[in-house]
Amino acid sequence: MAVNEDSSSYGSLYHDLYQPALVIAGCFVLVALVLSIFLILQHLKSYTNPPEQKWVVAVLFMVPVYASESILSLTFPKLSLACDILRNCYEAFALYSFGRYLIACLGGEQCVIELLEDESRKMLNKPLLEEGEGKKKHSEEEHGTLWNFFFRPCILGKDLLTIEKFGLVQYMILKTFCAFLAFLLEIFGVYGDGEFKWHYGYPYIALVLNFSQMWALYCLVQFYNMTHERLQAIRPLAKFISFKAIVFATWWQGVGIALLRAFRVLPKEGKLQTGLQDFLICIEMAIAAVAHVYVFSTEPYHYLPAFEYGKVTTERTKTELKLDDGETTPAVVERKETQIEAPGTSVTESVQDIVLEGGQRVVKDVVLTINQAIGPVEKGMIKIQETFHHKSDTEGHEDDESELKVEPAGQDQKSEADV
Structure with missing residues (x-):
């Protein structure tokens, strides 16, 4: 009886707070969508650096996706699981896109490889031309790659x-796979969203995704620590914090709400849990959109290098300096800066480049990651087969030797009997 009264009281509380929460969340979502779409269109119109901006747009699109899915889930609670699946899939892709953005800002993969190899030589005190293959193998044997x-x-x-690439792509693959696995488990009634019980699939999926996400973020942090000095021009710390806060906070926020529900700090009402998560995400996306306007500004892409075409603008700055040598006339320092304004680009062409070129890059990295994961398994299977084959050959050889030893003994006994 008391349980029914509690559930009814929580149900009435949910209905009382639902309409005000929906209005407040809708206002924050409107702010998030307006700011994010405006910033994305600005990047598409000033699409002067495709290797970088295709990934910037992918990262910025995270806010509209999160905001729209959350308000849709809050409005129609029955669609909460489907919205959560789409949101999780794009979260993994956005994390991958941020890693690709850092690589593009460093000049591409080849430049990053040269930078990392140069740093490795400096730390190991190896001359540029004396890096022999034997020394490299010896150092790898002394300490494993994972240890280093x-x-x-x-x-x-x-x-x-x-x-770093493997860490990001594995999270993208696992996140997508687990999202659709959760959908299938929900259809059969064994998912148990937010329920930490062994006969539900939620705790196992949460454990796998927690480990996968922590590994991906740790790989990104290690890569950032090695390259942050070369990334000072793009204010990497602000970008890293603003992006990591979205990925990290939203996921652990959901886990935290589920734990509070499991420990009965929050009521066991499923609508209240998903509704609270969606409401908080709506507010957070508005804050993230404001931060992105300053962090991922289009200003660096408004101008081109001197060898490109465009509108040339000249800015002159005069500064007066008063000298302390008794002269009354101040010295004038004039500085002249010439910038080339980039022409506008077609939004259609920009979107086409993002979809085609970005899609091809994603497919290549996914295939490479799958091959890297399958490679050790294949080597292990080959070693197991070789071991069994070696054992069978050894046993066969021992059987042949035993037969050879038995035959002479039989012949000797026969000759003695004849005599």
Whole structure:
């Protein structure tokens, strides 16, 4: 009886707070959508650096996706699981896009490899032309790659880039797979969203995704620590914090609400849990949109290098300096800056480049990651087969030797009997 009264009281509380929460969340979502779409269109119109901006647009699009999915889930609670799946899939892709953006800002993969190899040589005190293959193998045998990644990432060289890419792509693959797995489990009634019980799939999926996300973020942090000095021109710390806050906070926010529900700090009402999560995300996306306007500004892409065409603008700055040598006439310092304004670009062409070029890059990285994951498994299977084959050959050889030893003994006994 008391349980029914509690559930009815929580149900009435949910209905009382639902309409005000929906209006407040809608206002924040409107702000988030307006600011984010405006910033995305600005990047598409000033699409002068495709290698960087295609990933910037992908990261910025995270706010409209999160905001629209959250308000849709809050308005129609029955669609909450489907919205959560789409939101999680794009979260993984956005994390991958941010990693690709850092690589593009460093000049591409080849430039990053040269940078990391140079840092590795400096740390190992190896001359540029005396890096023999034997020494490289000896250092790898002395400390494994995984050990060095945790404690001495600076000596890994290009292997650090490989680990970083693998860490981001594995999260994108696992996040997508687990999202659709959760959908299937929900259809059969064994998912149990927010329920930490062994006969539900939620705790196992949450455990896998927690480990996968922490590994991906750790790989990104290690890569950032190695390259942040070369990224000072793009204010990497502000970008890193603003993006990481969205990915990290929203996921752990959902886990935290589920834990509060499991410990009965929050009521066991499923609508209240999902509604609270969606409401908080709506507010957070408005804050993230404001931060993105300053952090991912289009100002660096308004001007081109001198060898490109465009509108040339000249800015002159005069500064008066008063000298202390008794002269009454101040000295005048004039500085002249010439900038070339970039022409506007077609939004259609920009979107086409993002979809085609970005899609091809994603497919290549996914295929490479799958091959890297399958490679050790294939080697292990080959070693197991070789071991069994070697054992069978050894046993067969021992059987042949035993037969050869038995035959002479039989012949000797026969000759003695004849005599």
